[in-house]
Amino acid sequence: MVCDWGMAIEMGRPGVDGLGYVVRVMGEWQCDGEPLQLHPGDVGWFWRFGAERTAEAVRTWSRAGEVLAVGLLDGAELLRLAFAPEALRDEELARRVAEDVSAPERGVLPGGEAYVEAPTGAVVQDLLSEHGWKSGEPWTPLRRDLGAPVPDPGVRVEVIGPERAHEWAAVVRASFEGSTFTGERWHAMAAGAPYAGARCLLVRDEQGEAVAAVSVWSAGEGRPGLIEPMGVHPAHRGHGYGRAVTVAAAHALQGSGSSSVVVCCPSSNAGAVATYRSAGLDPLPERRDLYRDAS
CATH class of the missing domain: 3.40.630.30 (Gcn5-related N-acetyltransferase (GNAT))
Known part of the structure; x- marks a missing residue:
C-alpha cells in the first residue's frame, strides 16, 4: 500500500x-x-x-x-x-x-x-x-501471449493511412449499430498522442472489398497492446473475417514489440468472445x- x-x-x-x-x-x-x-x-x-x-x-x-x-x-x-x-x-x-x-x-x-x-x-x-x-x-477480458510466433492471418491486410481513412471508417461505422464514426474522426484520432504506437488495419476479401477493420494500440515495448475497436461489416459476417482481422492485430502488435494482446467485451456478446477465442485469445476471469x- x-x-x-x-x-x-x-x-x-x-x-x-x-x-x-x-x-x-x-x-x-x-x-x-x-x-x-x-x-x-x-x-x-x-x-x-x-x-x-x-x-x-x-x-x-x-x-x-x-x-x-x-x-x-x-x-x-x-x-x-x-x-x-x-x-x-x-x-x-x-x-x-x-x-x-x-x-x-x-x-x-x-x-x-x-x-x-x-x-x-x-x-x-x-x-x-x-x-x-x-x-x-x-465483462470478459481476453489475452494472447505474443512470445510465440503468430500465424499469417490468411487474408489481405492493409495498414490504413490518411488516404484510406474514409474506407476504414465506413467499415467501423457499419459494424456497430448507432456508430457515427467518419473519416474526419479518424484524422482526429490519428492526431492524438496515443496513435504514435497504433495502427489501423483493414481486411479485404478476394474481390478487394473492405470487410473488416481493427485498431491496435501499443503501450510500449514489452507491455500489453490493446484491440479497440474490431468490427466486421454485417454483409460479410460468417466467413471468418473476425478471426482473421484479430490474428492480423496480434501479428501487428507482436511486430511492434508488445508482450501480449488484450481486449475486453461484454460477456453477453457471445459471438465476440467466440471470435476472439478462435483467434487464440484466452478468456480471463470475468x-x-x-x-x-x-x-
Whole structure:
C-alpha cells in the first residue's frame, strides 16, 4: 500500500498540453500479470472526438505531483479507471477517488444513474460499495501471449493511412449499430498522442472489398497492446473475417514489440468472445462494472 500521510491526494484535469504525459504514465502501468484496466489505447480511441473533448473527459488523482490514478469519462455516465500497480491497494487514494466519484458536485459523474469500471482487486471497488454502488454487468477480458510466433492471418491486410481513412471508417461505422464514426474522426484520432504506437488495419476479401477493420494500440515495448475497436461489416459476417482481422492485430502488435494482446467485451456478446477465442485469445476471469441507479 502506498502511503505518505503528509501529502494530500489531489484530483485534477490535465488539459490538452498534459494529455501526452498522462498517456505515457498509463503506458507504464500496463503489465502482464496485473489486472486488465484502462489502457492508453482507450484514451486514443476516445481521441476521435478531438483533443479538447478528450482533455475534458480525463481526470487524474495525484500525491506530491505523482499521478497515481487516471479516469476517463467514456460518455456522460461511465468513468473508467486505471491505477499505478503499487496504488491498487492504497486506501487513502481509493477513499478520495470513491468520494469524488460518488459526489456529483465534484464534477466527475452526474447524480443518478452512473457506472464505474475499475480494475479487479482495486480497493476502490470495496469503498464504492460503501457509497451504495452495486455490482453490474459482467465483462470478459481476453489475452494472447505474443512470445510465440503468430500465424499469417490468411487474408489481405492493409495498414490504413490518411488516404484510406474514409474506407476504414465506413467499415467501423457499419459494424456497430448507432456508430457515427467518419473519416474526419479518424484524422482526429490519428492526431492524438496515443496513435504514435497504433495502427489501423483493414481486411479485404478476394474481390478487394473492405470487410473488416481493427485498431491496435501499443503501450510500449514489452507491455500489453490493446484491440479497440474490431468490427466486421454485417454483409460479410460468417466467413471468418473476425478471426482473421484479430490474428492480423496480434501479428501487428507482436511486430511492434508488445508482450501480449488484450481486449475486453461484454460477456453477453457471445459471438465476440467466440471470435476472439478462435483467434487464440484466452478468456480471463470475468469482471463486473459497478453501477448506481437513478434512485
